[in-house]
Amino acid sequence: MQTTTRVTVPIVLVVAISLFLQGHNLPGGGFIGGVLTAAAFVLIYVAYDLDYLESGVLGREIEPGTSVFEHRTVTAYRRTLLAGLVIVLGSGVAGILVGDPFLTQGYVHLEGIPVYHEVELASALLFDLGVYLVVVGSLLTIVSVVSGE
């Protein structure tokens, strides 16, 4: 199980990010990407435990005995959630600053960039990033808190 997880999680994460990025034009998007990312993390939890992310991946010391609510990873998830909301709101308010109604989205095409030749930059991507972060943050908060019990 742990071996499989080591192999699959990076693949799943890359797929999740690509799904998120291509969302505007192909099937995918912030929500799907977010759920898939959360699934990857849950896989780690099932195979290892809540502390593995910190001790095994980031190589930090963990202080034992703290409750799950003050757990560093859980705090990080909550921050992710918050950051997502801020980005969503910010991308909405930015529209107001330019004089458009709240949550108006725009996009620009950038051409002549090496390798990709043409890249489309949509402000909707920023909004979607917020969606992605909120989904990841909230799902993982729930999962880790519940599993920590």
Next chain:
Amino acid sequence: MAPDLTIVTTAVALPFVAAALAPLLYRVLGERTGYAGAVVAAASFGLLATSVGEYGTVRASWIPALDVGVQFTVDGWGLLFALLASGIGVLVFVYSAAYMHDEEGLARYYAALLAFMGSVLGVALASDLVLIFLFWELTSLCSFVLIGHYTADEESRYSARMAMVVTVGGGLCLLAGALMLAAAARGALGGATFDLTAMIANDEAMRASLRESGLFVPALGLIVVAAAAKSAQVPLHFWLPNAMVAPTPVSAFLHSATMVKVGVYFLGRVRPLLMSPEWVAVVATLGLLTMTVGALLAVAATDTKELLAYSTASHLGLMVAGFGFDVVYGGEAGAFHLLNHALFKAPLFLVAGIVAHEAGSRSLDELGGLWRELPVTAAITAVAALSMAGIPPFNGFYSKELLFEAAYEVAHEAGGLAWLYPAAATFASVLTVVYSLKFLAVFFGERRTPVAEVHRPPIALVGPPAVLAIAAAVVSAAPQVAVDAVVQGAVEATATGEAELSVGLPTHFTPPVAMSAVAVLGGIAAYPLRGRLAAGIRRGVEAPVPVRPSGWYDWVVSTAAATSARFGPAVHDGLLRRYVGWVAAAGSLFALAGFAAAEGSLGIGGLGGLGVPLPVAVVLGVATLAGVAVAIATSHVSGVLTLSILGFMLAIFFILASAPDLALTQLVVETLLLLMFLLVLQRLPSYYSEVRPLAIARDAGVSLLVGATAFVAVLLTIPGPDADPTGVATYYTEQAVPGGGGTNVVNVILVDFRAFDTFGELLVVTIAAIAILVLVTMRTRGEASEAEVEENPLPDGGDSP
């Protein structure tokens, strides 16, 4: 010339702003905050006084979609009421500064009093029904806070709650009535509108429209109930005497001069709109009944403020009766008495406060002959009490005489039972004289049981009632001056036709004059019998519960409390699965009821063709099998696995139905679910425990209900297979690339066209996460506190007196 919107809005908004600043003001000024309140009231009064004669309507848009606006109409009637409220407000604030000496919670007190004054000004000047409703309920809320000023006192809390339930409940009737009027306006004025001025301007069309839709009697009934609750009309009068636990300035301001008159005011306002035989039958009868019952109870009262409270109910009945009569005199009586009553009742309350403050008693049996110590107060009381009794030439006489004339005229025209109207009016007036004299006996006649040393009241206490008494004396001496100044405008606004009010002492003998003579002489003759009279009335009041409306109120409140105490544990028993059952069943039932109610407007579009492609049929067949398997699975592992089969089949179905985004989402969510189940599976027992057949039957019932609801909903909402895409769908498909810059329509809709929806959903997700976090954090804490509660059981919330 139309009034200035800025001036009117400022006059109404100023007290609210001051209310918001009251805590700050109190910190700076301390007990002198009352004088600051007086300045605010005077400012509002001054602003409104500049509008005298400049009648008209001003409007600013508020909710254009519903045609609700911030609309103020300045006319004689509204202005009379607004000037009264702000004018008496000035005096009450001055009085409060002296009366509420060394009291707690003064910041809250002044804030509520200021907000109350703003609300009354709002009711008086607003002419949009929604706005009137808002201000109406605000007055009830402020009254709740002020009656319950002594929060530590059980009786005070009980009375505040009672006043709140009765008056706010009445306010809801007003809302319902306003909606009916608005519905009728759709037919009569073209377009739903809450504009009361426009409704009154087209009163005949409105009445026809109301009658046509059968809403006339319900609307009339609801508005009368609302006004009766607010203005303490029988049988909803019982909250008013209880409200007297409030500090005396509050009683004088809210429960004699302003708040209780809001109902009367509104009746006068809609009188031209709803005048009809039904109106006369309901409103005039209600008014005279209250006038009589209130006077009877006032005679039986033993406490100064109780006497004044019942007398207020009685006089409110007089005004309501006046507005009930379909003759010119009726409206004149109501409008003029609104002014007169405020001028004599507010000083009487303030005097009762002075007596309680200086002589230390409110008992009518203990007080007597106080004129030696309180000569100025005694003079004030003499003017006000004689005016209340309706003895000529005091101002109360003129308006009461107008009511007699109205009652006599109506009886003369209708004959028969209508003669009860003048009879009841005269009878109530006899009693009015009796209780007025009884109140006067506090100051005159011999000394009773020696009360403790009586102090001289400070000028800030005597000044306000003196000003009011002088005003009453001026109106008494020259009634036509007051009429010309402001009352004539009020009479015109409430009259159903032309009305020219002229008042003065009678010069020749007419039946109404005879009624007045009977009232005054009868009252003086009956005064020596007051003891026996009071005893008889009290025996009647103490009869079994059915004749006491406050008994009914207690019964309703205690029954409601007991029912909810039983209902709570039944629904909220701590088992999450029980909650889910209730929520799912109730939600389904409501949805089905909604579909049933909308029957006919929804067509079934989904049953176009039953030709399902083979792959889809296979996938759905497997899904159905998996569904059955979940239900009969014997262990968690098999249950979870079969459930995910169901989920993946659905994902495949989405792919077959060319919805790749949905399929992806379904797949990913399904994976995540499976993983989560794996996470918790080791904690769960491997097999289901024994379940009772009854529980299975119940769960099956709920499941079937939910399934049926989903089925019906899908059937009713989806378009037929051959139907064209709707306009919205076409727009999205066409605009996705040029408008949103993306070729994935689903995603463009999510992040661009309907970004606001997505934002809302994100908030929901966040709230869910926070809720679970809190649920898990608090789980142990909640159990701990429950255990504590079990150890020290609290009393039952103190809901019953």
